[in-house]
Amino acid sequence: MLTLDHLDKVYRTGTFGGSELHAVRQVSLDVQRGEVVSLIGESGSGKSTIGKMVLHLLDSSGGTITFDGRDVTRLGFRARREYYRKVQGVFQDPFSSFNPIYKVDRTFETLRRSYFPRVSAASWREKLEDALAAVTLEPDDILGKFPHQLSGGQLQRLLIARALLLDIELLVADEIISMLDASTRIDVLNLLGELKGRGLGILFVTHDLSLGNYVSDRVVILYKGRIVERGVTSAVFGDPLHPYTRDLLASVPHLDRTWEEVEAEEAERTRRLAGRCLYHEAVAAQGRSLGEEADAPDGVPNGLGLVEYSPGHFVGCFRKAADEACPGSAGAAG
């Protein structure tokens, strides 16, 4: 349904825009109907940037975005409006997502004026109630209230309801629960799971691996703008390959094991993967040397590509920063 192909985002920085900052490098991924794909990364990984590019709140610098078979990389104003009937987003801060001086109803009104100008008041009310019911909110609790009178969890669910009004196919959820209390987070997550079951595709951007694991079918691990590992959730979290993924998993505070215990458990895998780079090993196995990166399996230069280590489980070069040397190869740089 949604396909990102070699997506790039470059910012010009410095005086007179002399230097460049690659926020997103050659990112390729896809999201199908009825599945949740988690985009996991820390700050500076570019995950929110990707979310914003999918939502056309930011322009991309390279690569393509395809939706339902059509190229939507560049959209004019009218085409964007149509695009938003199928693709919507929910953001991190529920209180920033509402104009504080108006009641929350106004958000729905704006949508109505834009997309449903000829719908009667009665049928609009019905649509609203359906959407609110889908997110388990009572209309009487919500309508007519100001944002500061509601809780973060209610506001986030409201925003999901708003997206549902449009009968969307893809929802971009950008850190939607990181500002909520623990007891309400799970309700919103369960809601995402439910929506997935009804056929919605969800791109779930988060920095929290436990959340990603709970609700997603596939995960994409991002580091400094490039994908370092992706695949089916159980594969990636069960058998993490890339050093960064393993660092992330090792840093998560668990409730059943201490960090020391996790490190001990991981020792075996550390031994097995030390000093290697599975990406370059696969490249070499295909008869290419490191210098011939340009012809790497997926046509991506400079070691930014991924190899399929096992079915559905992709991993990239084991080096962390773009300008670091690859740990796997003796001598040759990535």
Place this chain on the structure above:
Amino acid sequence: MTATQPTAGPGTEATEQPGATGATSGAVPGGRKLGGDARETLYFALRNPKVVIGMVVVLGFVVLGLVGPAFLRYAPMDYAGPPMAPPSAEFPFGTTTFGQDVFAQFVAGLRSTFLVGLLGGGVAAVIGMTIGFVAGYRGGLVDELLNMLTNVVLVIPGFVVLIIINAYLGVRSVPMQALYIGVFSWPWVARAVRSQTLSLRSRDFIDLARLSGVGVGTILRREVAPNMYSYLFMTFVLLFGGSILTAASLDFIGLGPTNAMSLGLMMNQAVQWSALHLGLWWWFVPPGLGITLIVGSLYIMNVGLDEVFNPKLREM
């Protein structure tokens, strides 16, 4: 893309007043400004001494300027009575060296004063706000260009240019004077509106409006500006007062419109005809005091309005 850390977690939900509203009260920026709660604003406005006093003074002068001419016995330029007469029952502000009724001139002058304030302030407000909104919202090259324009106009010594324009082109009417003043007073408005717009721009509800297929102009009109109504109002009040002051200064040095009486012109004439030396204080004190009171009251009202609109400044 700045590598900022993820914003703080759930702790941000109840930073201000823990549990005060029962729900986890969100961090509401800019105080509790509720749309449509004009009544509450009015309530506080009418109880703020600065606002009330300022408004009363200004309104008093407005009424005098509007209604006064109907009650005048003499026209401003008529040689109505004995020259250089001090204030009396017949001539509340005395007469000039030519025997003109100072009070009549004063009332007539108020009209042009308010007219120039309204027009000049209005022109400056429109230019400044438009440039500010567009620059703040669009960013990028548009922002750079508008900034350059703003800075250039800011740096030009506006008053000097006005003097030159007035001296060479000659200003015949009050509206023209107002226009010229307006064209040079807007830069600070543009900057202030721009920075407010910039900070609102980064809020998610603007992104959400974009996701609703709403155009830029509509977003500025319906989402950005309403958040700044109080600020825009105060900006206008300041522009109003500033225009009056500038016009009076120009009139005082003789570069104002000559086809209408104004307070500054009165002072100019008073000086020209040696009112100071002759001790004719009733000729220049009323206009001077009038301007001071009007502009001063506007500024005081503005300070009071700031308290009204920003609940955090109110005393608990």
Place this chain on the structure above:
Amino acid sequence: MALAVNDLKVWYRTRRGDVKALDGVTFEVADGEIMGIAGESGCGKTTLGKALIRLDTRMRHVGGTVVLDDDELPLADDNAMRRRRYREVSLIPQYAMSAMNPTRKIGRMIRDLLGSHNVRYSEVLPELERRLKLVGLEPDVLGRYPIELSGGMKQRVVLVLSTLLDPSLLIGDEVTSALDVSSQKAVARALVEFRDHGFVKSMIVITHDISVLFQVADTILVMYAGHLAEKAPARTIIDEPLHPYTKMLIGALPQVGDRYEEQRLEGIEGRPPSLLEPPAGCRFRDRCPLAHDRCAEAPPFREVAEGHHVACWAVS
């Protein structure tokens, strides 16, 4: 030397009345102990942290005592507390790392801070550098501006700074919350190291993230709506919680390994009560699956097993 808090009550003054943010809290922290305080927004944990060091203008000390090292802390007296702040009790407030003056180099900021407590910078510099190295920072960080450091680095600087004079008690409010997961681990470990090295005698770590507490704290104290719910050794709280709130809270945390399809987790319905007019009796009553008639009376915070306190009728 220990901390003993006895029936502490700290309320907030607001226009609508008093918000009873901390309403009768009693607990102890032993020497060398790291106690974690967990709870959601509005439970009073930040108020507790602040109350132990400095009441801000809206807070009122309504009752109860705090005894540190056999010395009662004069909470209500700002001047008397001054002597003890930073030397005996030190606080890392929420958002500390964002509060550093961006125009000052780190070293300069530390020098100013020490100066205000009458400590010569040059005297503590060797120790400062030693501790910076201990948390994995190069001493040259003193010559950098805050903006040049990452969140994790800033937080570690704040940690070193707050403990430079070896306080008896360190209170950390959400010190790991705004950080990436790897920085979080580094900072959390640094906390434990500081206690192990004896730089700090005891520590109170306040956070909403109970899993971090499991990793670093010896005991965990769970708060709800201004009252204490449960206190026990970290392992016990996680593995064998007794209070319904604690149980439901832990049950709502997805761990790596929990999947939506396999095991649906449940949240806690409803919201914490308003602290303006808190309900009499147990404050968790409305949301508790075990609520019964006895809960109309507030349950005492009692020790039900060795080192395990609970406030719940259903348990004791």
